[in-house]
Amino acid sequence: MQLQVNSNHIEGSARLQEWISATVSAELDRFDDFLTRVEIHVSDENGPKAGADDKRCQIEARPKGHQALSVSHKADSLNLAVEGAAEKMRHALEHLVGKLDVKATSTGRQASPVGRRAEADALLEEEFLDKQDELDR
Secondary structure: OEEEEEEEOOOOOHHHHHHHHHHHHHHHHHHOOOEEEEEEEEEEOOOOOOOOOOEEEEEEEEEOOOOOEEEEEEEOOHHHHHHHHHHHHHHHHHHHHHHHHHHHHHHHHOHHHHHHHHHHHHHHHHHHHHHHHHHHO
């Protein structure tokens, strides 16, 4: 999984980018093989002015073979915004993977009529052999 961090109106130091990458990576670690790239955008909505919920984090994840998923979270601090967006993305990916698991399970259910068919074939074979035995007598 490739992580890319972009910042707007926030000083994007290497230390900040490493912290954001580590936070998001820790939250999405179990989906490492499922994702090709994750883009993280952090911004200060009001610029230098203070305000409620003015820090924003948007995360865009690109799962293999699926459409990109995007979530965003606003908070009073950059820390809360990144953690909130990472948690939302984890939930979105769990939902997507859960839907994929349901499809795999439902195709497994189609195998059960085949098992019944095999039982019916065995009964027919037994009946046939019984009739052959009667004819041979």
